Amino acid sequence: MKLYSAINPAPNPRRVRIFLAEKSLSIPIENLSIRDRAHKAPEFKQKNSLGQLPTLELDDGTCISESVAICRYLEALHPAPALLFGASAVESAQVDMWIRRIEFTLMNPIAAVWVHTHPFTARLGTQHKEYGESNRERVASAMHWLDRELGGHEFVGGSKTFTMADIVALTTIDFAKFVGIEMPDDAAHLRAWHARVSARASAAA
């Protein structure tokens, strides 16, 4: 098994590294240079036709891409020391629901700001700046929503334990900061949650 990955600030590769740290798992990792577009090279696109990182290659050559799918696979192989995708059908559905909510409601507008306003992405395609800028308001609204949802809870979705939804939310909030978007000052629950999960050893991944 081998993981094709990329260094920070790429948020999706970091998700898998945090997951591995939480599971005390170690697998061989090869980092490709996103700056040099190594993930778009023909050789790598044989492993992932969309040219995206991370991608997990199994010993028989099967490749699994998408950070959440990779972690879901590793969870099935290694349920101990902690289940990060829930311990029952209801819990698993709720972790999945929250992963999706974070991705569609929070990550999508952050990605739009990144792709359509940031100097680093200007060379990759046409930027629709007015559209990109309009997403800052969507991000703030999503962060306020998440702040309300975190009130009285230790982890995302009211889970009693740290889950994959926390990993997705943490990497998303930290990527937003890289893009130049901070958590709102008045988002006290969100800020407290962020401090809590950032204090875990795995967050250094």
Place this chain on the structure above:
Amino acid sequence: MKLYSAINPAPNPRRVRIFLAEKSLSIPIENLSIRDRAHKAPEFKQKNSLGQLPTLELDDGTCISESVAICRYLEALHPAPALLFGASAVESAQVDMWIRRIEFTLMNPIAAVWVHTHPFTARLGTQHKEYGESNRERVASAMHWLDRELGGHEFVGGSKTFTMADIVALTTIDFAKFVGIEMPDDAAHLRAWHARVSARASAAA
């Protein structure tokens, strides 16, 4: 158990109906009027704070939203007559990977065309028309990618059986048609797959 849903052409509620038909499951359904914004009413937002459909309410009041999370929950309760999320760790990861690829690579740009160019959505917010129009090329590119991936395969992702990834892809392609985006003429594999899965009884849902 009760499913809050919406009539066609809403693509996410249809995913769950197709899933239920494939499983030969029947659960009580209450359709809310999206046109009348019933899903944004305070009473419903107590069940789903994002005001989105579908949402599954369990007998103890627990609510699960997100079409894929709802189907994943129902799969855990009812593994027979067919597993639609894979039968092994590798298969499950690949179904999850393909669901995500379809959503991020194909559905996201279709949604952008819908939200930013369509007359039906003009009253819901500022439309960035140039950005919206630019997504037609992304949709065509994604459909051509999916067409190549389907070459020599009966189902999405090379699965030997119909899975949730086919449901997500079918509802996405059909929603694109509603928005006014057809499959490219030269996408023969995609068109053949679409005809195949559309011929299943469940597709009438």
